[in-house]
Amino acid sequence: MRVVIVTESFPPDVNGVAHCALQTARHLVDRGHSPLVVAPATPAGPGPDALAPCPVVRVPSLPLPGYPQVRVALPSRRVTAAVAEHRADLVHLASPFILGVRGMAAAARLGLPAVAVYQTDLGGYARTYMGVGEAAAWRRIRSVHAAADLTLAPSSAALRDLEEHGVPRVKLWPRGVDTVRFRPGHRDGALRRALAPHGELLVGYVGRLAPEKHVDLLSGVCGLPGVKVVVVGDGPSEPHLTEALPGAAFLGRRTGDELARIFASLDVFVHTGPFETFCQTVQEAMASGVPVVAPAAGGPLDLVAHGRTGLLVPPHDASAVRDAVRALAADPARRAAYGAAARDAVEGRTWAAVGDRLLEHYADVLGARRPAVAA
Template sequence: MRVVIVTESFPPDVNGVAHCALQTARHLAARGHDPLVIAPAVAGADSSDRSAPCPVVRVPSLPLPGYPQVRVALPSRRVAAAIAAHRAELVHLASPFVLGVRGMAVAARLGLPAVAVYQTDLAGYARTYVGAGEGAAWRRIRTVHSAADRTLAPSSAALRDLEEHGVERVRLWPRGVDTARFRPELRDEKLRRELAPNGELIVGYVGRLAPEKHVELLAGACGMPGVRVVVVGDGPSEPSLRTALPGAVFLGRRTGDDLARIFASLDVFAHTGPYETFCQTVQEAMASGVPVIAPAAGGPLDLVDHGRTGLLVEPRDVGAVQGAVATLAGSPELRAAYGLAGRAAVEGRTWAVIGDLLLDHYAEVLGARTAVAA
């Protein structure tokens, strides 16, 4: 099968959209299919693309004002030319917003089936960054996804949101996790001594440092005796967070085996963002055998079994986060039990399993197109 993946982000970018697009391309290539990726141009892409599992076509882009880590693709004829030259049988739109809209238009013009993967809560971002614009964001989402043959939602909450806002033909497609890379055995006592030299309980956050992530909710944990907060990631909120989280250790962006070692060396993983359509870092923490604290909203509702693998708390409530940290800090037995249960819960969610589910969606879409043509 010849598939073109049109994605708003791709490595060397480090985010959920880029990671999922990369894993999709890898799985297609591993299963003998012929993928092509179209993505915005970014610094460092040349070296990254050489190690990609398939050819990558880069489209000129500009940094998003105020958030240079995010690139926005510019109008380009490369999208149509690349899809046509690849003789695509199906177009996969990864979190379509700007580049994905062009990919959808090309697919429609060429009569190609399209599968759109919903992955970014644009309405939540509009609420966070401009205090308005939710309606406009949903109109754009509805327009793009309604043109696709099928929309894939990463969680039950995301699926409900899409359907409630008028998007049809929505199915569930979760995300995989690398259970070989992220595993409890990587716990590193030397690293723990460096991060918490007085034997403090280590509470970690991993992700972008941006307003929509509400990392400042860890301020209550920073003030607890015997607790050390560790923050992994970068983004525009880092300067303000260094002030808001006194005593926290900021490690910057980490990836690969280095990140896996950090995950496994945490005592508690705390995610604070209320707008997650899935929340990959929660799965990576669970695979690492670490108990999780997350908001009772969005993707974490599917991932965290409250009272078994972690604790779900009221979104945007600093006291609720602090209370959950206190509960886990006071019970090593509870932390161990949650960690074991979390690892067991994700062991069957490998990217190979999730990738095969995606191929099933592709087959159903192609079959429906064939039936209509017949």
């Protein structure tokens, strides 16, 4: 197949949309298909695309006001031209909202099927950043996804949200995890001694430092005796969080094997954001053999088995987060059991397995578009 992946974000961006688009492109190449990526331009220029598994077309973009790590694509004819020149069989829309709308229009103009992958809870973001606008965000989501031949939801909660808001033709497609890179064997004693020189319990958060992530819910954890909080990531909330989380170690953005060592060296992983459609960092922590504390909302509901691989807590509840960490800190055997069960739970969730499921969805869409052959 010749597939054009139109994505709102792509490496060197570090986020779930970019990572999933990259893994999708890699899997298509590995299975003998021909992908092309269309993505917003980055300040770094075309250099990083030399490491991409396939050609990348960059569309002019501007930084989002107040959050320069996020780039917003500008109107451009390059999208339709790229799809046509690639002679695409199918258009894959990764978290379509702005650039993805152009991708959807290109697919319609050229008579091509489109598969839209829902990845971002824009309604939740509207509540967080503006206090209003959730209904408008859902109208936009419904309009974009209703035009697709198929919408893929990353979790059961996301699938229900889409259906309840009137999005048709929705199926489940979860995310994979690199179980070779993220594994318990990367636990690093030297790193642990550097972060916790007095043998403290290491409790970590990995992800964007932005208001919708509610990382300040870790404030109570910072006050627990014998606990060291480690924060990995960057974003506009970092100045506030350095004050809100006294004593926490802020390591900035980390990727690749270095990130894998940090994950495996933690004793407990905490995710605080209540608006996750999937939550890849929870899955990476589980692959690293680390018990998880996460809100009982969105994607983590599919990932964390409460009382077996971690603990689910009420969203927005700092006291519940603190109490869950305190309970795990007091019970090393429980942490070990949860961590081992977490690793077992994700063993089969490789990107190869998940990618093959995506190809099945592609085949269904292409099959439905073919005219029936008379008997």
